[in-house]
Amino acid sequence: MDKLLELLQENARLSCEQLAVMLGRTPEEIAAQIDEYEKSGVIRGYHALINWEKADANHASALIELRVTPKRDKGFDEIADKIMQFEEVESVYLMSGGFDLAVRVNAATMQDIALFVAKRLAPLDSVLSTATHFILTRYKDGGVVLNPEDERDERRTVLCD
Numbered sequence: 001m002d003k004l005l006e007l008l009q010e011n012a013r014l015s016c017e018q019l020a021v022m023l024g025r026t027p028e029e030i031a032a033q034i035d036e037y038e039k040s041g042v043i044r045g046y047h048a049l050i051n052w053e054k055a056d057a058n059h060a061s062a063l064i065e066l067r068v069t070p071k072r073d074k075g076f077d078e079i080a081d082k083i084m085q086f087e088e089v090e091s092v093y094l095m096s097g098g099f100d101l102a103v104r105v106n107a108a109t110m111q112d113i114a115l116f117v118a119k120r121l122a123p124l125d126s127v128l129s130t131a132t133h134f135i136l137t138r139y140k141d142g143g144v145v146l147n148p149e150d151e152r153d154e155r156r157t158v159l160c161d
Helices: 003-010 016-023 027-040 077-084 110-121
Strands: 060-068 089-094 101-107 127-135
Touching: 003 016, 003 027, 016 027, 060 110, 077 089, 077 101, 101 110, 110 127
Parallel strands: none
Antiparallel strands: 060 101, 060 127, 089 101
């Protein structure tokens, strides 16, 4: 993998000057390469990784596995395109194994996610079945440890004799 892409994935806030020093190139070369990556679609966006457990906000996430019927000549793309349009949907993946698609969704509450699945996702024509897995705690996301051991809530510790 391209070292510039690896550095940007790790920390997209690095300046062109910082990246240039790290890669032994000029800031102008770095800026031009990033611009090319953006124009060609290699870099699709930038975002902040939020630790919602520390933020003062209602937030629930779930991973939903779907079994779907692929459409003739369109495969899984047509149903994936429909699912991507829902604002609750963060990610859609074609998977191997017992399910065809994996969908990550976000909402204010678990109830909102349950209603989304029951009223909007499951009724889609191609959807045969769903399995919803609520995310209770994110320990690591996007390569970042969200709750270092020294910050963990001791109430979660279970001791067995």
